[in-house]
Amino acid sequence: MTTRRITHWIGGKPWTGDAARTGPVYDPATGQVTGHVDLADAGTVDEAVAAAHEAWQEWRHASLTRRTQVLFAVRQILNERKAELAEVITSEHGKVVSDALGEVTRGLEVVEFACGIPHLLKGGFSENVSTGIDSYSIRQPLGVVGVISPFNFPAMVPLWFVPVAIAAGNAVVLKPSEKDPSAAVLMAQMWADAGLPDGVLNVVHGDKPAVDRLLEHPDVRSVSFVGSTPVARYVYETGTRNGKRVQALGGAKNHMVVLPDADLDLAADAAVNAGFGSAGERCMAISVLVAVEPVADELVARIAERMATLRTGDGRRGCDMGPLVTAAHRDKVASYLDAGVQAGAELVVDGRDVHPDGEDGGFWLGPTLFDRVTPQMPVYTDEIFGPVLSVVRAASYDEALALVNANPYGNGTAIFTNDGGAARRFQHEVEVGMVGVNVPIPVPMAYYSFGGWKNSLFGDSHAHGTEGVHFFTRGKVVTSRWLEPSHGGLNLGFPTQQ
Template structure:
């Protein structure tokens, strides 16, 4: 790893934090593998980055969306050339399987390609005028400097679906990634630099809470796009409210997969395996609840537990691994605590439930994939996000009760149903209080050109990965010209 990737990237230069402080980045699959000491930044570093972005803003806006889009197209090409390098970095610092990391790189490229294709569509409309010899039209302007705060679970794709539209819209940006995945973010910025994005247009500031709070508080920042937990998102929104800071918040999920009495049980089990245990359950759209009709519950559980019990937990770079580690010890302890509390509330652990320890495993953050049955619909495990490989199985007496249980949580990220009934499927789509809906398929993942959006406490502001994202990064104007 090149030494400069451990630094901040401000105004086209790789620089250390002003304080000189650093934070250790460790491989969650092997605690003996120290990836490096990365900059631990504060308010002064954020201010330098925001100043650089403000200076770069006029020229970048003047460039126009079509020419700005060429930089995104070039970035996609370069990312393709460096795909294996970037995927390996994702696996090493985030922990996910190398196959999952490669998929994330492909999704990031798809986001760049989709966003670049919007360049010729980013316009307004002409409108009838009430007066003679008058021309009336609408157009968009970038809102200015934006702060982009991204999480660790998709350390390339999520920053990319913020950075790409920010740049195409004409905004300049300060990216503040999770301190758990600094290397991937540095590689992203390096790719953009190689693609010819001018100095100051994209700035990277590594760090934790101090850097994030300073970004939200800086008066020159016109908007904050954040992906992460509900408490932090709420704090960002409240912190910027006094100055009417524009916010775009993608928050948590407690997603249900409904298994009806007429479901294809084999397909439903496959979908739960992918949705609940892929990436060790560390996705906002992860299937964390299976709401199962009691008529098919026993068959479903027998087939599911047999499959889950055979899953091999291991390092992401081991081709034999099927479940990766969680990202750090805090997530490991959170998963184990969730299991203990579920048992307190009457849940019965059918498989897993503890830390995965084997002689062939290095010391790391390995959690056994866990299935818990008899989980009360209103218990903590059925209501609160775990962000780990722990599945709650909740009984339902028929379709109506299953829908009621699915909608009983404060979140509304994803909703899934397995049924042979077309009418029931469309009724579920109408009744789900969730943003991303699936029928007879896994409840995670979406195309790069479909909105990544939630409802209720899962989302605030325009959705990402969609044309609607321009309503965050730009503002509308109207003009009337008489002659």
């Protein structure tokens, strides 16, 4: 079988150098190697940063009208070609095509948000702060910015950062996951087709050496990262030590609290959807369901009943859930099943028993359900990042809240109840950055900002929304005085078109 070469995108075109190292890219539904990705060394990263820095010298001066034209054009191209992009995601990540389409759609929302950059960059103005003196504020781009994105959302996570950074006048070096790198290159081509000048967006593939060079390079002004908590902490500490702004979004252990008055059918549907969508490889997946008694027995039965209807298999065959991204990751997730049983949890549904609609070599693990999990068990303490849902039983609302707040992660949470007072109390008291009320995956819309608390975020800024705009710009305040009015001559044209 002939495999593809997947290489970097630097200065507006595919890289033509020779890579000292490459890595395999798999089709998770077959287990076959479909490509080899070039892995960047420090010199290749330097080449991309140099191209970005050169392009930024012009792009920083591009008018807001010009930047907006590019944003609108790339939005149209992404929308027209989203099916193609989704197929690429499925072929390397394994998630079902409908889920991949949903990922692209959520990313498009950030592009649409960034299309409003003229409004988002408006400053304030105060006339006559002193006699004849005015004061006003402006926001200006940082320069070259780095984006390091994870394997689980190869399109959406880059689109959380890249459109806002580019709209604000920066140049970008994107390092996608080496596990599923092709979506990033395809999107770079789309940006070029939309009229983005060469070098404003560059893509370098790689692993730790590429990440380290981005974190150390003196011309990289900021780094945005999404990944596991240990790596997020490393990225934050290394980047800030090298004088960079860093927003590092880490791991999660998201809890869904179900109160006794909740609609149990709604809660069971939500638990299955949020626990097993994308094979649980989501930072916003529900991995812990906290059932406030006396509803646990009934709720577990309804969840198990729904799980029996799920079809696991090749994401291109209309299945409900696809494979995991690599064999190594599948094996790691599967190891928690034995660990959970050994710790005393009740294994209600064993995902190793799945009969997938796909080839034998695929990286399969079916939906898994544990009951009677306690906070001391590894299936509770660890971020498993797979299709494993753990049910913890709580005696009261207060016990459930204390459980959520004691967890070192604070990414997302949800409460299911028909009691408005309980829901309002929960959203006020819970120590988590994103909260859903009868919504299991409370991902904010693009004009709000995405990010958690505690060990789920290192840095002060969340992704996209107003915080994203501020992260990719620097504020400046100008105080001015003009003693004589000047005359600029006649010009009957529209000044906004100049």
